[in-house]
Amino acid sequence: MQKIAIIPGDGIGIDVTREAVKVLRRANEVFKLPLELVEFEFGADYYLKTGIGLPPGQMEEFRKNYAAVYLGALGDPRIPDMRHGREILLGMRFDLDLYINLRPVKLLNERLCPLKDKTAKDVDFVVFRENTEGPYINAGGILKKGTPDEVATQESYYTRKGVERIIRAAFAYAKSHGRTRVTMSDKSNVLRYGHDLWQRVFAKVGEEYPEIEKDHFFVDALVMKMVKNPEHFQVIVTENMLGDIITDLGAILQGGLGMAGSGNIHPGQVSLFEPVHGSAPSMAGKNKANPLAAILTVAMMLDFLGHPQAAAAVEAAVQKAVDEKQVTADVGGNLGTKECGDFVVAQIG
Numbered sequence: 001m002q003k004i005a006i007i008p009g010d011g012i013g014i015d016v017t018r019e020a021v022k023v024l025r026r027a028n029e030v031f032k033l034p035l036e037l038v039e040f041e042f043g044a045d046y047y048l049k050t051g052i053g054l055p056p057g058q059m060e061e062f063r064k065n066y067a068a069v070y071l072g073a074l075g076d077p078r079i080p081d082m083r084h085g086r087e088i089l090l091g092m093r094f095d096l097d098l099y100i101n102l103r104p105v106k107l108l109n110e111r112l113c114p115l116k117d118k119t120a121k122d123v124d125f126v127v128f129r130e131n132t133e134g135p136y137i138n139a140g141g142i143l144k145k146g147t148p149d150e151v152a153t154q155e156s157y158y159t160r161k162g163v164e165r166i167i168r169a170a171f172a173y174a175k176s177h178g179r180t181r182v183t184m185s186d187k188s189n190v191l192r193y194g195h196d197l198w199q200r201v202f203a204k205v206g207e208e209y210p211e212i213e214k215d216h217f218f219v220d221a222l223v224m225k226m227v228k229n230p231e232h233f234q235v236i237v238t239e240n241m242l243g244d245i246i247t248d249l250g251a252i253l254q255g256g257l258g259m260a261g262s263g264n265i266h267p268g269q270v271s272l273f274e275p276v277h278g279s280a281p282s283m284a285g286k287n288k289a290n291p292l293a294a295i296l297t298v299a300m301m302l303d304f305l306g307h308p309q310a311a312a313a314v315e316a317a318v319q320k321a322v323d324e325k326q327v328t329a330d331v332g333g334n335l336g337t338k339e340c341g342d343f344v345v346a347q348i349g
C-alpha cells in the first residue's frame with residue numbers, strides 16, 4: 001500500500017485539488033493501484049484557528065508512513081506574511097530534504113504558446129531546480145532597521161554535495177529519458193564563488209556522461225534563448241532562485257500557470273507534488289480555476305510512485321482535453337473547473 005497525504009490548502013488550491021483527487025481515485029481504480037488517500041485540512045483556516053502550520057510530529061509521520069504528499073496551493077490575504085505557507089511548504093522542502101524541484105515545460109498544443117511560429121515539438125524540456133540551498137535558506141539579518149543607516153544581508157550557500165546531487169539527477173534523467181543535452185545555467189561571471197562551484201561540479205559530473213552534450217548559459221542569456229529558441233533545451237539544471245524565476249517563464253511558454261505541474265523530490269523518499277501556481281484568491285470558489293496543472297501534477301506523482309502506465313493515461317487524458325478545447329477560459333475553453341475535471345476523468349480507462 002502507498003499512502004498519499006492530500007493537502008488542498010487555500011484558495012483555488014481547494015478547487016483544483018478536488019479535481020486532481022477525482023483523477024487520482026479514477027486511476028487508482030482503473031489501474032488497480034495500491035494508493036490510499038488521506039486528506040488533511042492544513043492551510044490558512046487551520047492556522048488562524050490553531051496558530052499551527054503543521055502540528056508537531058506531522059513531518060515525521062509523513063517521512064515514515066507516506067509515499068507522497070500532494071499539495072494544492074497555499075496563500076491567504078488574512079496571513080499577509082505567508083507564515084503558514086512557509087512553515088508547511090518550505091518546511092517540507094527543507095526538512096524532508098526534497099532537493100530536486102522538477103518542473104516539466106511541455107507545450108501540449110501550439111495555440112497555448114505565446115511565441116510566434118512555435119509548435120508543441122519546440123517546447124519540450126524539463127528544469128531541475130536545486131531546492132534546498134542558495135539564497136532561500138533564510139540566513140541573514142537586518143541592522144538598524146528603519147533608519148537611514150539600515151543594513152540588510154541575505155546569505156546564500158552552496159555545498160559540493162548539494163550541487164553534485166542535483167547535477168547528477170539531471171544527467172541521470174537525461175540518460176534514462178533519451179535526452180542528449182544537459183544545459184547548466186548560473187551567473188558565474190559575477191558570482192565568483194558559489195557559481196564557480198557549480199561550474200566545476202558540472203564539468204566533473206559531466207565526465208561520467210560522455211554520451212550527453214554539456215551546455216552552459218549565463219542566466220540572462222538563457223532567458224533570451226528560452227524565448228527565441230526554446231527548441232534548443234532538453235534538460236536545464238540550475239540553482240534555487242534562478243530556477244524559481246526561469247520556471248515561471250517556462251510556465252508561460254506552455255500556456256500559463258494553469259498548465260504547469262511540479263514535483264519536490266528526494267528519490268526513494270517521501271516527496272511532495274504541487275501545481276506551480278499559487279492560491280489565486282480572487283478566483284477561489286468560483287469554478288473558474290484551470291485544474292490541468294493540478295492534474296498533470298498527479299501524473300508526475302504517479303510516475304514517481306512507480307505507475308508509469310497510469311501516469312501516461314492521465315497525461316493522454318489532459319492532452320485530449322486541450323486538443324478538444326474541453327478546458328477553462330484561461331486556455332481557450334468555456335468549461336468550469338469541475339466540468340474540465342469530469343472530462344479528464346471520463347477519458348481514463
Ligand SMILES: NC(=O)c1ccc[n+]([C@@H]2O[C@H](COP(=O)([O-])OP(=O)(O)OC[C@H]3O[C@@H](n4cnc5c(N)ncnc54)[C@H](O)[C@@H]3O)[C@@H](O)[C@H]2O)c1
Nearest residue numbers: 073074075076082257258276277278279280281289290330
Ligand atoms: N506554491 C504555492 O503554494 C504558491 C505559489 C505561488 C504563490 N503562492 C501564494 O498564492 C497567493 C496568490 O499569489 P499570486 O497571485 O502571486 O500567484 P497565483 O499563481 O496564485 O496567481 C497569479 C495569477 O495567475 C492566474 N492563475 C494561477 N493559477 C491559475 C489556474 N489554475 N487557472 C487559471 N488561472 C490561474 C490567475 O490569473 C492569477 O491571478 C499568494 O498568497 C502567494 O503567496 C503560493
